[in-house]
Amino acid sequence: MRTIGFMQAMNEALQEEMRRDPSVYVLGLGVHYSGTHPSVTAGLIDEFGAARVRSTPVSEAAVAGSCVGAALAGMRPVAQFSLADFVFCALDEILCKAGKWRYTHGAEGGMSLPIVFLETIGGYVSAASEHSQSPLALYAHAPGLKIAVPTTPYNAKGLLKTAIRDNNPVVFFPHKRLMGAQGPVPEEDYTVPFGQAEVRREGRDVTVVATSYMVTLALEAASKLEEQGVDTEVIDPLTLEPLDTERIVESVRKTGRRVVVDEDTERCGVGAEIGMQVVERAFDALKAPIQRVSNPNLPVPYSRPLEQAVLPSREKIEKAIQQTLAA
Amino acid sequence: MRTIGFMQAMNEALQEEMRRDPSVYVLGLGVHYSGTHPSVTAGLIDEFGAARVRSTPVSEAAVAGSCVGAALAGMRPVAQFSLADFVFCALDEILCKAGKWRYTHGAEGGMSLPIVFLETIGGYVSAASEHSQSPLALYAHAPGLKIAVPTTPYNAKGLLKTAIRDNNPVVFFPHKRLMGAQGPVPEEDYTVPFGQAEVRREGRDVTVVATSYMVTLALEAASKLEEQGVDTEVIDPLTLEPLDTERIVESVRKTGRRVVVDEDTERCGVGAEIGMQVVERAFDALKAPIQRVSNPNLPVPYSRPLEQAVLPSREKIEKAIQQTLAA
Amino acid sequence: MEPASEQLLEIYTNMVRSRAFEELVISIMPKGKIPAGWMSGVGQEGIVGALSGLREDDYVTYTHRGAYYFLCRGSDPGRILAELYGKRTGYCGGKGGRHLADTKHRLFGKSGTIGGHAPIAVGLATAVQIRGEDSVVMSFFGDGTSNRGTTHESMNLTSVWKLPLIWVCENNGWAGLTPSSMSTAYTDVADLAEAYSIPGRIVDGNDVLEVHEATREAVARARAGAGPSLIELKTYRIREFAEGGWFPTGYRDPEEVEAWKKRDPIERFRAVLLSRGVLTAGQVEEIQQKAVEEMQVAQKFADESEFPPVEDAFTDLYA
């Protein structure tokens, strides 16, 4: 299989879906760019023109809200916001409109809101507090939104296609540190389903649930611990809504121990939710308290050593695994 | 002790703090109102004038962000937003500016951000999905914000005074269904500290942690269950940041069983966080899985029977307590 | 160009129906059957003039105030009222309440935040433009709503993209307790049109014919692909901010209210039609009577409808 980059994988998903379905269009800052610099939307304008590849002003609220309107009128907008940090300016539109509109107003007439919001997340690039956020829980907490968190070029392409074809609003979160990743991606059409976790590494001793770039760190920690004879299972949920709780619970039933890694701030985070779901469904199987590795409720600082201190690292994951094994 | 209403208690807190400290001012929609209709800010303009009681346009983002600026220049703004639902239009200002500004920029010069954001929460009044939210977790998830959730006229007044005197941004959440409550409130100056939970009912069998209007429902459930010989402890944290984890853990160590009641959507909610903290700190003491009673991730519907189906009720709390006892 | 007599009568009838609906709601309100408030459009029925120029395949986004949008587009007042009651037969199955929708008539739902519908209108118009259709979007907003950032972002975007959209401002001089003078730097909301390089026009919002004529022009412009415009209707809300008693009163000068009552858009239009002979006194009576009867039927329908079963709470989140 050929190897391509993460951004190209996303770019291909957009291109192929736009070919497949004339109601798909993209909009966002600078999406009219058609040069050779790697970008998720590069070159689309050459094939699809300015009507379907709409460069926008810096008006995140209007852009996000316009997706709701366009979707109500039968289109399938894909909004490219670059950083998730900028989308705090449009949360009323996404959380309260896109997420709730069908439930509140759509009892009849087959109303649907097929929208994809692309929001890049993540730290580890010294971008400071307002350019490094990973606000997964913010969206997971809101009803009505599906949430995709790709980790490889393969699943980035497949999940993005699923997102575009889904009849509901999907927030799609690539990670800054994964955008440069390369990986095998088939030439032919395929999709990756929502709600099916991927077991990235099988293991008997402890279950680590990690999303986004945290999967990379978790796999590194698992390799390291292998040397010490610890057999770690690493589960990548791929989507947080729907969440494959079954697969996670199944793994915990096997290992009895669990660590959850989340780059986002810890309080009311995805780690808390996944943790509670395990407590609710597999309390009897738990041999030790669940460990969370996440940002201890701090903004992400700029300076490298400080950023490392705040964000999860391979070492912190290792330590958490060791602690849960010792408990 | 005299008995006054919840709104009057808040109104007095504002009045007394504005007298005490000329840097305190209020702003918001319609705060210039000086009639007799009960309101949190009624009449303040008569005593303090339009410079310190500033009626604003419907511009939530500018209003919230202006509090950050005014605080940086040494003022203590209190922004009245009426419903928390409207503040989704200003989340970049509150979550990313107010919450993070000091950490990101304030390493020197004693920067502080003494701001109070007043946001009424809650359902149970048929106000539908965009006027019934209780987005506690949204704020609890963000670093740098303190969160006060009053439940009686007494603690509403005392917590609001503490909030105004605090040198950090505080989000203060009264509940629609509590705004009409009456209760004893001393005439003399007092404050209610942040981070100290109130045990609203002592009990041996099970610990219920509830916030806001959920405390009322939990107390009703506890009374009901008393008839069946169940002795319920009801803990009201009063603030979610800082959170009195110690008091909660202590109670769970006593009862071994816990239910958490939260009107907000369940996923990544306050219930998940409090649950995980108990798991992390008192795993050994837990005799049964923690039960959550909260909105099962749905927008709040308008129609009464539907709203009742979605939101926590006395009956649902009773059932959860019985389940945890049976487990 | 004056509308034909038939259309004049239709406009008049819809104004009367709108008022009759308001009066129905006002009469019901004390009975507690409408659990939340209602924002009355009494006095602002000149808006019917804007709506009457639209086709079925056009889109409308609307404010929190009044039912004219629905009645003009063909919605059933019984189903509107049922929704306000929270009944299963309401247009949103009881889930939306006063944040009403009527999908079939391209009325997709009220935004709970004012200003929230402006970007949605942009999106509707974008869809039309991408598909190369000749529908238009008419987007109503209040003077208070003009202070929201979303209104500005959206107006800018409609202008840059030359979208087929007509912004219609219902300037009634107040946003809740707050007079425009306390909240708004521009005296005329139409001033924004110039800033955004689109045609702007101020009309007497209580003169339904002037409203009709101005919006008709703007609709024609949009339909021809010439882009957006902004029409400001100077009008007034006669009732308090909301029906239901939870809002302060007494903040307006009673004389101001009285003066505007004298400019009632329905009475004014009736006088014109009578003097022109388009309408007879008998027809006036008949139209009024029919509107009242229609609302009685509506009430009966709403009263007799069932509340939704509990299971309905758990459906419809996802498509």
Added chain:
Amino acid sequence: MEPASEQLLEIYTNMVRSRAFEELVISIMPKGKIPAGWMSGVGQEGIVGALSGLREDDYVTYTHRGAYYFLCRGSDPGRILAELYGKRTGYCGGKGGRHLADTKHRLFGKSGTIGGHAPIAVGLATAVQIRGEDSVVMSFFGDGTSNRGTTHESMNLTSVWKLPLIWVCENNGWAGLTPSSMSTAYTDVADLAEAYSIPGRIVDGNDVLEVHEATREAVARARAGAGPSLIELKTYRIREFAEGGWFPTGYRDPEEVEAWKKRDPIERFRAVLLSRGVLTAGQVEEIQQKAVEEMQVAQKFADESEFPPVEDAFTDLYA
């Protein structure tokens, strides 16, 4: 009124220092010591003319681009650079990075979202007004940023409240990859002034004296309690959107860039000062030399400073 020779020299010197700082950063960038990007202000140094009319007790909110704000207000370039390196001696202790602050000089920090500083400026001016002081707030923003709703909400509020605030738009015609024509319905951002009923003025942003004169007037107005104004500086960014190589290039017409290079604000001002005899060739040399030396000292300071200890990550969240 022309500024006195001394002030003219100060303006010139600050322009040269600003450019020297930019050149320093550009030279360092390939070395990887600045972990994130930097948005260069080369070509926009006419902004110094606006800053030079301010008092120490005035407030400034600023954009993501350039260091002129800091250098004019008295910040130490060594500490600025140390912050960009993420060193403990930086103004934010390494936590803010290019979202720089210098609290002592009333430069409270860059907003990570563009348009986020506009409401903050409103708040600063509100504080001044409530306390009855005569400070003013100068709030800079880019043409792209004028498309954000917060900009509009804030302008409206400053006008309604008559706040002592000067909006200064740095219109360089581009927002990232996007030319104004693709994003902005108004040709002149100053058009917004009229909408918000405040004085607006367009000036050649590369003519530092014109900038100075226009802003001085606006500052005087604000200081006298006569309210806000808007000044639009027509200028251009000569460098790419960001230094550091992560942004596309080649989207602008090279001729456009070349034409603007010929309008370099420093060269133009130098010619004026030389021709007027305010500046001699020797002084030109000396000012340039001193600026370069200052930046060398700055670099040494930043290079020799320590990274913050890990514990620093856990302080300063709450006051």
